[in-house]
Amino acid sequence: MPPQNEVFAQQGQIDWVNFAVSVPQYSIEFLARIQGAGAQPGTYAAVAQLATKFKLSKKGIERLEETISRLGVRSSFSDVLYFGFGHRSLFRIMSETIGGLKMIALCACLDEVHSPIATARILSALWKEYHISEDFEPSQQQFMDLVKVCSGSLSTSPFPEIVQKVLGPTSRGHVRCSEPEDLARALCALFEITTGTRKSIVITGSQGCSFIAAIAYWLFDLDIHVEGSEGETLFNSFAGGSVVESHSAQVYVKYGHNSPRTSTSLVLVESTYEVGEIRDLILSESPSNSRLRRRIPWEECLRFTWGGRL
Known part of the structure; x- marks a missing residue:
């Protein structure tokens, strides 16, 4: 007792x-x-x-x-x-x-x-x-x-092995850390994919990209495509029985020519946002007081909305 x-x-x-x-x-x-x-x-x-x-x-x-x-x-x-x-x-x-x-x-x-x-x-x-x-x-x-x-x-x-796998066969060993602020921005974008806010991201850089690719694949089960600095494919996930290509990847990682995998740079260069019905884009408290949920650069607004040349 x-x-x-x-x-x-x-x-x-x-x-x-x-x-x-x-x-x-x-x-x-x-x-x-x-x-x-x-x-x-x-x-x-x-x-x-x-x-x-x-x-x-x-x-x-x-x-x-x-x-x-x-x-x-x-x-x-x-x-x-x-x-x-x-x-x-x-x-x-x-x-x-x-x-x-x-x-x-x-x-x-x-x-x-x-x-x-x-x-x-x-x-x-x-x-x-x-x-x-x-x-x-x-x-x-x-x-x-x-x-x-x-x-x-x-x-x-398998997570540590996946990190090394997405680095490619010539980059074994300890992964050098990118700037914490760069990794944080990339992680925030990745998190938004998991919550449905973003549809896809493109990241370019060096070794820090390997962590983003690995966590996207192993933890979040996202469709990823990883390319080397010469455009060679280093890693693909599978979706629906098919290999994920760069154009259909939710996370597309490219090791840049100016950012060798021995450096620490990492840049989020492109994002595609998930957009639902038009009523989901607009908050209407009253006809004269409406505002958009999403924010885009004003100079790109018409092109994003209508496409093509105006």
Whole structure:
């Protein structure tokens, strides 16, 4: 029997940004798990907020769950202590919900390719890209502490091999990190494809492109096409039994002539937006007060609308 003074049902809550939308609520036990990992509850809530910006594919969830199921656990002292990804560690608790899986996916995929400090900088750049108040932005050390919880969880998955595969046969070894701001912008565009806002993107650059291509394929199950600097095909996914070509790819990656794969440049050069019916484009509070949902450059407005030459 547990000691009489051990059990008490109490709830804690964190109002981390005061957005007046909702207040995340965690049990005292869960808060202890977070702090036991070296992170703060606000850091956990911050990464959870970033994870709401994208959707996992069905196949991506299956791949994550299969990988997590293979992670080893070692016990000691009559099953009192657990090593690795223990059965009730913070990592295991996160893996029990889709929201937690998304956090694991974001942190673990970044960590598998980049150094801890680079991963923290990319998460910080994502925070700024979404214009979330810096008053509530975790420090880079706090981002690193939470990423450490997920570190190594994808080492037994095909993800690291896919990253190398999309680099081509002449670019083995450590992938050099692109500028965090460039990666953050590319990730935001990729996330918008998963939520249906964008239809496709074209990215050109160097080694940093390999991470975008790999996560698009393995985690989000998107149609991708990767070309080398000479136009040679390095990687294709399959859709409907056919090889995905550049014109039909949701994510088209090109290694540029001026951006050899030994450098770190990465540029989002083109986007195609998903447009539904015309009534979805216009918000009409009244006939005299209508506004467009989507924004495009004014000088391109007529061409985008009617096409051809005017």
